[in-house]
Amino acid sequence: MTTRINAVPRAVPAEEVEVPFADCYITTAAQHAALRVLRSGWLTTGREVAAFEAEFAGYVGAGHAVAVSSCTQGIELALRSFGLPRGSLVLTSTMTFCGAVQAIVHAGLQPVLVDVDAGTGMPTPATVRDAVRAYGPPAAMTVVHWAGDLADVPALAEAAGLTLDQIVVDAAHALGTSAGTTPIGSQCAATCFSFYATKNLPLGEGGMVTTNDPERSRWLHQARLHGMTADAWRRYLPGGSWRYDVAEAGLKANMTDLQAAMGRAQLTHLPAWQHRRAQIAARYDTLLAAQPGIALPHRPALGTGTHAWHLYPVRLAPGIDRDEVIAELAQRRVGTSVHFIPVHQLTYFARIASVPPAGMAGADTLFGQLLSLPIHPRLTDGQIDAVCAALADATHRQFTRKGAS
Incomplete structure (x- = not known):
């Protein structure tokens, strides 16, 4: 079912119109997809997640996508994938959601807050350079496309003395943002999206990390589920092995098939x-x-x-x-x-x-x-x-x- 917009609403006095700030609209197709998964006997990470990852990667033009429990967890995992020494400096805008900075802290890194332009709500090369002068060269930076507006990621990276391979993009607001004609999602080391209830693709909760690096994708797939080399879906498939290894620390940050099935249906709209x-x-x-x-x-x-x-x-x-x-x-x-x-x-x-x-x-x-x-x-x-x-x-x-x- 598609969303029908009434282009010519009936005349209603302004004081009689109720306008909610947000609307977590779950389409009929997404509801049916959720019911299909509930009846399948498999609710956690499985074939629906894999399909959603492939379809989402195609939508934003990225080589790989990794479904996670939230954009916040995605940012933390992306930063962890850099393998930085504990306490390394990470630049980030002060005009962002607190969870995006919590992700830096939980990754064992030190957030350095950067001021913004009062007109755009985003850092400028000048405010980035101010932060670098104050605290020294950073090891990484997270860049947010605030409100869905386009941040000049290359200019900010250059001002920080970083390459695009050292940038994590916080695209919680930016599903639908493009640089030129290129969708946000494939320009930097990792790009993190949100499917929170108020977002442009609402699922209630959930997130996605996109990357063009196959090795980073492999690492993220393992790290999102305790660092295990094989998830439950692969272990419990007919012929699958119960054995797995854990080579390094990971998180419990996987997406469920229930969310992914809904996401696949929502993505078509x-x-x-x-x-x-x-x-x-x-x-x-x-x-x-x-x-x-x-x-x-x-x-x-x-x-x-x-x-x-x-x-x-x-x-x-x-x-x-x-x-x-x-x-x-x-x-x-x-x-x-x-x-x-x-x-x-x-x-x-x-x-x-x-x-x-x-x-x-x-x-x-x-x-x-x-x-x-x-x-x-x-x-x-x-x-x-x-x-x-x-x-x-x-x-x-x-x-x-x-x-x-």
Whole structure:
């Protein structure tokens, strides 16, 4: 069953429209796939996982794909695959989800936080060089395509003094992002995707690591399941051997056949879903472009790449109380969020991560302005209009009140 978008919604007063921030839509085909696996007698990692890996690798143009339990575990495994000495420095953006930095810590490495440009939400070569000057040459770097926007990975790697083979891409937001016409997923040592409930390919949980290196793929397949040389599927097949070895430390980070079967079905809908996300972003652009106090999201320069539109993060002008706007939108039954609290502002990471002495002015400025609006494929034009009307009312009310005072 495909997702049907009502292009001409019935006229509904804005105050009567409910707009959830996210929508974990599981298609009828994915539900049937899950039922097929439940009836099969085999639920954990098996033939469905192998098929999903092959199909996903083909979708993003990578040589290999390794299905894992989450993008966070994928990042940790990818970093472990480098074989770096404990405590090695790993650069990462401060404007990211805390789990992406936890992955560096759990891999036994030292996160060095990098400031971002307040307009793009991503590090620049200059902020990378600031971090390197403060703490010395890194052994690796994780790069996030924040919100689905395109990060300039080669430029950031060069600024860090690294090759692309020393880069792990955090593509939790970037399934659908492309550099030029090339999908994200095959340019660096490893690229890590998320299938969390809010993501562009939602399964509830799960992730995928892609790579062009067959030896890294082999290592990741073993490391995701305790480092065992043979998983249960191969051991229990007719003629399979119960014997296995463990040559080095691994994690319990495998994907189940239940998730993979759903993922295979969901993947067939992804092109249509991405098309709808682009339509939604364009409608937001049109309705919000002339609204005072609201800056539209950054996007790749014309011809350089494609935005996946995982998020639609607007920036509110200085002086607008974001929390007041969020509260007013909530009263109008419009769900919103903020992506993210900069990592250096979180107590644990402020204590253990390396933060350049110059500080995080770009991230601190951006964080105070950010507001993520609803964007998911089943959002109707009427709901988008309601979001924009509610946002315009909330910001206008603040402008008017400040002007009167």
